[in-house]
Amino acid sequence: MSAALDDAALAAHLAETAGRILLTVRESGLFAGKALGRAGDQVANQFLIHALREQRPDDGILSEESKDTPDRLTKSRVWIVDPLDGTREYGEGRSDWAVHVALAIDGEPVIGAVALPGLDVTLTSGAPVALQPANTPPKMLVSRTRPAAEALAVAESFGAELVPMGSAGAKAMAVVRGEADIYLHTGGQYEWDNCAPAAVAEAAGLHVSRADGSPLRYNNIDTYLPDLLICRKELADDVLRLAADYSPNS
Structure with missing residues (x-):
């Protein structure tokens, strides 16, 4: 090579x-x-x-x-x-x-x-896929073994259909591929869990941020990066608002 x-x-x-x-x-x-x-x-x-x-x-x-x-x-x-x-x-x-x-x-x-x-x-990210039409009602990904309480609450308020799935990468790519519309994670991750998914999702034209809307930053001394939102851009404001309502610090 x-x-x-x-x-x-x-x-x-x-x-x-x-x-x-x-x-x-x-x-x-x-x-x-x-x-x-x-x-x-x-x-x-x-x-x-x-x-x-x-x-x-x-x-x-x-x-x-x-x-x-x-x-x-x-x-x-x-x-x-x-x-x-x-x-x-x-x-x-x-x-x-x-x-x-x-x-x-x-x-x-x-x-x-x-x-x-x-x-x-x-x-x-080098060959972004074209986004598919949004699902109706929206589909929201959650962990198949330990879904976060905040994500479940947001899904209920949003009227979203829950889609249990395994790895973070699989969930993020399900949004990229149009199988779901929202991936909100608040249960704890590290930089390696979401850096590649974030780059691919952003290149595809999706909203990518922390759960409070702030940008994801990498190569930090502390590699803990506990929350993530990847979703369709037209849904981002509502998801971020609901996530803030259900945040433990709200």
């Missing part, structure tokens, strides 16, 4: 390849359940880290599965990756898991690719 490959193409290639690796690990039949999740995490992470160091040696890296170092804080360009978003779903043989590869430049989510290997789909 040429080092001249542009950032968006590199992100997509890395996410797709890591996804194929994860499918191979799962199909090997050598692991099951949590052991499968651990193996997938480690193998995909090793591939991504080695590939990024080879292809972009001057850039910083932040990965969920690698020990963080302060070196990245000195970099303008930082790759933020989640080798396996939705470890539970992956280990259960489901399709709602993802691989995230993103490039933050000066703290902004500029480049992103989210592979959905179980669906044989990769979405990237």
